[in-house]
Amino acid sequence: MTDRIANPWGERTPFGQGEDWPVRVDQFLEDGVSEEEVDRWVQTASILHSNGDALDIAVKDGRIVGVRGRGEDRVNKGRLGPKDLFGWQANNSEDRLTRPLVRKDGELVEASWDEAMDLIVERSKELLEEKGPLAFGFYTTGQLFLEEYYTMGVFGKAGLGTPHMDGNTRLCTxxxxxxxxxxxxxxxxxxxxxxxxxxxxxxxxxxxxxxxxxxxxxxxxxxxxxxxxxxxxxxxxxxxxxxxxxxxxxxxxxxxxxxxxxxxxxxxxxxxxxxxxxxxxxxxxxxxxxxxxxxxxxxxxxxxxxxxxxxxxxxxxxxxxxxxxxxxxxxxxxxxxxxxxxxxxxxxxxxxxxxxxxxxxxxxxxNGQPTAQNTRETGANGDLPGFRNWDNEEHVQQLADLWNVDRMTIPHWAPPTHAMQIWRYAEQGSINFLWVSCTNPAVSLPDLPRIRQILQNEGLFLVVQDIFLTETARYADVVLPAATWGEKTGTFTNTDRTVHISEKAVDPPGEAKPDLEILLDYARRMDFRDKDDQPLIKWDDPESTFEAWKECSRGRPCDYTGITYDRLRGGSGIQWPCNDEHPEGTERLYREAxxxxxxxxxxxxxxxxxxxxxxxxxxxxxxxxxxxxxILPAGYLPPHEPPGGEYPFRYINGRTVYHFHTRTKTARAPQLQNAAPDAWVEISPTDAESLSIEEGDMVRVESPRGYMEAKARISGIREGVVFAPFHYGYFDTPEGDSPNGQSPRAANELTITDWDPVSKQPLFKVGAARVTKVADNDGTPAPAPTTTASAPASGGSVSETVGGDEAEVKETVGKQEEGEKGLIDRAKDALTGREE
Amino acid sequence: MHLANYLGYLHQSESDLAEAFRKVGEAHAQEVDVYHITHTLAKQCETHAEKLKPFADRYGEEKPEEPEQLYHELFDQTRSGSLGLLRDMQDLYLMASACDISWTMIGQAAQGLRDRELLEVVNSCENETANQMKWIRTRMKEAAPQTLIVAS
Missing domain, CATH: 3.40.228.10 (Dimethylsulfoxide Reductase, domain 2)
Structure with a gap:
């Protein structure tokens, strides 16, 4: 057994150049549950990063009780990271959203699905009539499934006809x-x-x-x-x-x-x-x-x-x-x-x-996120589906033919609007309907004071689809409770083009629904039609959506036509393109240049x-x-906000190994939360000395936009640079949605609204800031992990990050028969699954 | 020889364009991409003007007679709001095209004179001017539907 909080990467299985990477199957089961007691193992892949590690969910009495890596998968050969080993516990949280919420007299109150959807549809139709499709914006994610993105992409472009659809993938990929x-x-x-x-x-x-x-x-x-x-x-x-x-x-x-x-x-x-x-x-x-x-x-x-x-x-x-x-x-x-x-x-x-x-x-x-690749492929971000070119009439015509709509319906006068511009339009009031799915902009976008302003815009109707009442959801007019990974079926694709299936293992809590069902329901209620007055969306479940997507991908570089749900069940994930020419998928592109x-x-x-x-x-x-x-060269230009004067530090924010995004899930997994329970600020020993900062002192990092406060970790970071993790918001503080006058801890309180001119990706890693000491330490060090880049520069009084008994993970190295046994188990499971 | 006229004209045009980029950037600073890119491009224009100087000396810079009014009138005052942005950008586009065609003319003259140094300057600058126009056009195309149809 290995403490996978103390040792996030587990035991070594060394191998030489050109050899096969040995199998090591990682398994973690809830305390008190043994392998024999598991009712069934259900196939999926990890949803808390972009690596696409294949794993099986252990189900007992209709509950998720653990996970095990899939030894036969090409991506991970059985291994799992700490977030996958422990993060699933969030599914079972008491505070999941189980009923829709609607805003009445300023308060969010429970409502029926009909009531919630009627509100959304009513507002949509009103706005379509009044201002047309350009008043609609969709801000989605890199964590839904392919089928969900594709459906959203189709009704957004060919139903409503808005170009304003992008993902938080804009921030990551x-x-x-x-x-x-x-x-x-x-x-x-x-x-x-x-x-x-x-x-x-x-x-x-x-x-x-x-x-x-x-x-x-x-x-x-x-x-x-x-x-x-x-x-x-x-x-x-x-x-x-x-x-x-x-x-x-x-x-x-x-x-x-x-x-x-x-x-x-x-x-x-x-x-x-x-x-x-x-x-x-x-x-x-x-x-x-x-x-x-x-x-x-x-x-x-x-x-x-x-x-x-x-x-x-x-x-x-x-x-x-x-x-x-x-x-x-x-x-x-x-x-x-x-x-x-x-x-x-x-x-x-x-x-x-x-x-x-x-x-x-x-x-x-x-990529940063597990399904970011699919946001890009299906056109739920700033591209057209199937890597098509918005400026190529032939490409747009292909989509118009496929969806049986007039080419003019599909907005293609410019590239689909990027996320930061969508937020700008909402700020200016030309977007009045914003549907946020599976992401938490009230913590993750730059310059949070501004984002909170926008979310509260009088003229903005805000729909939030999520599994918890996030900081963002608290600003919504309608909150839709969604099912998550393990509670719905779909597919997704990792960074190296490996497609995995993720099967439903358990029912979602209460009235929560799979995202695909929610989106299909909206399309049905909006009654989007094609040229022949038939329903625009001609699919009704994950597999039929996947089949529809395959047609859209046909002949394009991301060709999925050779993949089926059945082929993805059991065995390893498959890399696209997978078609008649490459029936087993394609490991590397551009072999022949x-x-x-x-x-x-x-x-x-x-x-x-x-x-x-x-x-x-x-x-x-x-x-x-x-x-x-x-080959496109470019000369170096100085950054837009160089450090100097009042703001002498270069400020960056980023991740730690134990958390994902705004901790919506990882804060609800005790092992992960305890490993990194609160925000911190990393500063170099030289800078700490010149500012008289000691380990654990409360410091303020401030820019012209705002500031955050957290305990200082004196680390080996470069001199002149300060770092803060971006995971920490306010949902688990008494304030709930914002600092509300308390000391702010979100790293994005001070980030600059600025983006790369080409990719439009916001610049979280370059901005000027000043650092000041706010209070002496109370004898405890910063809550930053010691196992990672946030390790203290000199050990000193900081105790090591460990997980203890609760974080013990079984690692089984290189047993082929295990893999075979797994296959048989899974075949049985698949059968049981179908009977249900 | 009228080349000096053109050199003077372009030198003035690039300097004015630099100023106009800055003004538009400041006026629409809330459009952060516009703010930053206009400032980058302003520096580019200043470099262009700088590079022209020795040739203006070489061919005797003479004050051009009329064309500068063209752009000065465009930028007495920047506008505000999203429609204002479109119109300001349209002015920038016209000013940049004036530079663009002037680079072409000067390039022709440089070839006729077999002035390799001048030709080199033209080659290195005219691409940047073309890219400036490309950016203005791209940004305007993106903004136009929202501004002309739904913005208040």
Whole structure:
């Protein structure tokens, strides 16, 4: 047994380059329940991060009582992270929403489904009549299922006809999508997690994989501890677990990524560490890149980034001499200054080295959320379904034919509206109906004082669909109680394109309904029709929705036509594209450098990296990439809000390994909550000393927008940088929805409203702030975990983060028969499931 | 030789455009993307003007006779609100097009004169001007339906 709070990554199973990653099946059952007592195991995958770890839910007496990793799945080979092991307990919480709520005389009161839905439909029809579809906005998530997004996408675009639909995926994964589109023509991850098994060099760009995708880090750790371990390069201002293991840790000033990337490219080019033949045959734009990066010798970048030029040279040497290079990126790049421009340079490194589509030669532009990939695929974010191009009439016509509607119904005069602009329209009062599903903007968006204002706008009708009364739900006019993972069936897709099924294991509490049912109910009540006066939505359950989506994906890069619910049951998840040509799915894209940049095929005609100005079809044709990858350089610009004067610190916020988002679920899992019970602020020893701050002192971090207060953790973070976790809001404080005059603890009280010009991703990782001490410590340290990047710089008086008996997890290494037994069990379970 | 006229005209146009970008950004600071991008572009325009200087000297800058009124009139005052933003952006677009076509003219002259240095400047700047126009156009296209149909 392993305490998986004290040791989030569990025991090592080392392996060498090119070998199979050993199976290790992780299992956690509620206290007092033994394996034999479990009634059935129900197949699913993890919903608390983007890795897509396959697992089975243990059910006893109609309740979820635990989880077990699926040894046969390609993604995790049985392993689970702490959030998956313990997070399911939130499903069983006493305070789940069980009935709809409607606002009467200023108060939220219980209502029937009919009453709640009638209110929504009445307001919708009124508004359609009065102002038309542009008054409607939908702010969704990266945590619903594919079927739910697709349904929302179809009635939003072809029913209501509004372009204002986006997900909180804008905050997490928008840059990944756009960076892939810019370089390769369409979204879709070139690489595979299995590239970890083959790589000889791994680069983590702003990606604290140990805390965001724990199982992927386990895979890397197992390589690092096996024979011929890969070289590791980490770019991060914090001393993350990967940074501690790195051969080169580039502890850059946040906001300077592009200068670093240009210097790395400078070194690759000047040292001839690139594959000229590959570049000539398969790319356009190399000369422009060469011209741009020549202005970034390592010394120049070192000055901008605040690192040693020799470290940049060393990183470039490792990259330049790698034979199998794997690169991953996440929020340190995506939520920072010049996000898309920096992320595109990662793609360029691989193009220069000709290292795409081969084992070990992967790019993983990571996602943050479990189903973010599906938001992107199905058009519930700022794209059209099936990676179609809003500016390509033929693509729009395909959708119009599929849905049997007039092409003019589908808004395509501009890209679908991005989230930050949707909120701006709501602020200005031109959006009067906002439906928020499965996300908590009152804690997760930048500049919370402003967001709370918008949520309270007189003229805004706010619908919130969630499983708990979140901070956001408290502002709603109607609250719809939803079922969650384990209580509904659907599919979702992880970062490396692996599609999993998630089966219903238990009934939702009270009158809570699956999100798909809620959305279908709205579409029915709104009576959306196609051209032949038939119902627009022609499906009525998860599987028929999936079948409808398959048709939409047909012939597109994310082709699902070879996948069925039955094929996803048992065994491993399947990577798209999966179709007649690739019946078993596709592990890596672009093996033959066959990129999707043809004008008829691409998802966008290209966006200028500095301004976000878009190319026209004509301009794209003139550029004529014709299946070659597009290299787009950009020069470094200083950040919009540089530190200095009154606000000398660079402020960043981010995650810890024990929590997900605004803790809606993880705060309700005792092991996770106890491991990181409250907010903190990380500051370097030097800065702490100059401000006379000691471990545990109460500090205030303040910007022109607002401030937060929390205990200080003196950590190994870069000097001049302060970090706060963004998980902590107010639902579990007496105030409920906002600070209400008390000391605010949400990291987004002070973040800037600003976004990347290309991906429109908000910039949580670059803003100026000042730090002041508010009160001396009360003898207790900051409530920050010691197991992660928030570890104290020197041990001292801070006791180690442990989980104790309640966090003991069974880890079973490499037993094949276990896997086979599991298969038989699951076959039986599937049968039992169908009988119910 | 009238090249000096054009150089002077473009130098003035780029300086005015820089100022106009800043003014529009300040006036619509609540549109944060507009605020930041206009400021980035203002710097670009100033760099353009800077790069033109030595050639203005080389070919003898003469004060252009009439065209500057064109843009000065556009920006006596910025407007407010979402419709105001559209109209301000439209003015920016016209000013940027004036620069754009001037770069083309000067590029033609540079080729005729075989002035490689000037041609290099034209090549490096005219793409940026084209991108400025691309951005203005993109941003206006996005905003137009909301502004013209539902905004109050």
């Amino acid at each position: 928008a840059t990944a999508a756009v960076a892939l589109e810019e370089t390769f023509g369409t979204d879709g991850q070139p690489g595979s997690y299995a590239d970890v098994d083959h790589a000889d060099t791994i680069c983590l760009y702003g990606h604290n994989v140990a805390e965001t995708q724990t199982v992927l880090w386990m895979r890397m750790l197992d390589r690092l501890e096996g024979p011929n371990p890969p070289k590791l390069i980490v770019v991060d201002p914090r001393p993350t677990a990967p940074a501690q293991r790195a051969d080169v840790h580039l502890k850059v000033k946040n906001g300077t990524n592009l200068a670093l990337m240009n210097a790395l490219l400078h070194e690759l080019i000047t040292n001839g560490w690139y594959d000229e033949e590959y570049v000539n045959a398969n790319t356009i734009g190399f000369e422009d890149l060469e011209q741009t990066v020549m202005e970034y010798p390592p010394e120049t970048a070192a000055e901008i980034c605040g690192v040693d030029a020799e470290e940049i040279r060393e990183a470039a040497r490792l990259i330049g001499n790698a034979e199998r290079l794997l690169s991953t990126a996440l929020q340190g790049f995506y939520q920072s200054h010049q996000a898309t421009a920096s992320s595109c340079q990662i793609n360029h490194i691989h193009l220069l080295r000709g290292m795409i589509g081969k084992p070990g030669c992967g790019i993983l532009q990571m 066959d990129f999707n940049t043809q004008t008829w095929n691409c998802e966008r005609y290209g966006i200028d990296l500095i301004t976000g100005g878009m190319n026209s079809e004509m301009e794209h044709k003139a550029m004529n990439p014709a299946g070659r990858a597009i």
